[in-house]
Amino acid sequence: MPTFQAPRGTADRLPAEQKYWRYIEAHAADVARRFGYGRIDSPMFEDAGLFVRGVGEGTDIVEKEMYVFEDRGGDLLTLRAEGTAPVCRAYLQHGLHNGPQPVRLYYLCPVFRYERPQAGRFRQHHQFGVEAIGDPDPSVDAEVIELAWTLMHDIGLQDITLFTNSIGDANCRPEYIAALQSYYEKSAGHLCPDCRGRLERNPLRLLDCKVATCRALGEEAPKSVECLCADCQTHWDRVQSYLAAIGVPNRVDHRLVRGLDYYTRTVFEIQPAVEGAQSTICGGGRYDALMEQLGGRPTPGIGFGSGIERLALNLQRAAAPVPDEPSPRYLIATIGAGARVAGVGLAHRLRAAGVGAILANGGRALRGQMRQASALGVDAVLILGDDEVRDGTVAVRNMASSSQDVLPLEQFVRDAAGVSPS
């Protein structure tokens, strides 16, 4: 065993798995562009209070999962525990309310939570997310959901389901929670120990308990969508009609609640069909009260986060076609010390012209250099020996067709630089 290993719950991403990331990132950026979302990058760490205020004091993220540390100046900082609060902080800090609303933003960044790692769960993971801030209109809810759905579709995930729900707002949620509590109190004796605690601390979460007896109770529990106030009801109905209009299928799941305190009204998740824990690949919702929590003026917002590791995992499971990273176009093989100098020079000229070229391991016989070319998957090998150097030529061997031509070196460089680089 090596002395040092990557810290628990973190992972090196080796070249072989980069293609999934490049693929997802490229599609995410393209979908964001088509929907008019601009990229935002926030710092990797923030004032610890930001997440306490934003995500909610009673949440697991804040209570036991944050990486908190004091820096040398005595400031209490937190590694980014979540994507939305920093974006909202930036919105307030830079007065983004002065532009046309909503402000449409997306991000792609690492997120840190101290958890026990398991399949699809890490201490450092990466999220693509979007936030549309400053517009309460239900069409924005539909837009954000459509964006998420489009991304899943574009990267090639087929068997996925979109779940939606509305959990009301400050007007109607207290009443709903009271109804929920009185319903569950009648059966308190049948609840699992965890749920007995939830009854007081976080009644909404009673609904998504996985214990069979609690599940059964949850089926019959009062539904939040049946307790909405008039405004929330209208909003919810419109979201549903817009989703229907753009053909995004969704299943209303009255047990869908989310673990972050800031959600209001619309909440949604996307899950793949394959069973398993940690399966949610996208989760989000509206957070109309968050800005006030962070000290800003009341400003509505909605967004989602999506875990890149989980997307990559699902792409691999589904054997979705993901293009390989391009190999360098040329490998330069040299024979002898004099040709080596010429090879170094040729590699330099090709690279300067924007063409991909690598020099073969020079200690090897030509055969070994050819093997290396095969293993690397280059298009062609450029062979330089004493004859070529003397004549000012280069032997160009096309690896796919096994054809080989000897060309004047200058002509070859000119032609190679002229075609599209790779």
Place this chain on the structure above:
RNA sequence: GCGAGCAUAGCCAAGAGGCCUAAGGCGCCUGUCUGUGGCACAGGAGAUCACGGGUUCGAAUCCCGUUGCUCGCCCCA
């Protein structure tokens, strides 16, 4: 925070107390082929058997502890 399983080379892995100076495969390197790849054949390099302690005449193998990994619960992306 709770529970379960696993730990032998870069990767996969045989191994059930002495025949282990640790099989085999992939990958890597070399040669067969003095300047030509994919195939084949031959050879080579690469392992304090996770770490520490114990039992035993003898431990990769049995026991204990530690660490790490994996999976599940909780929670979340």
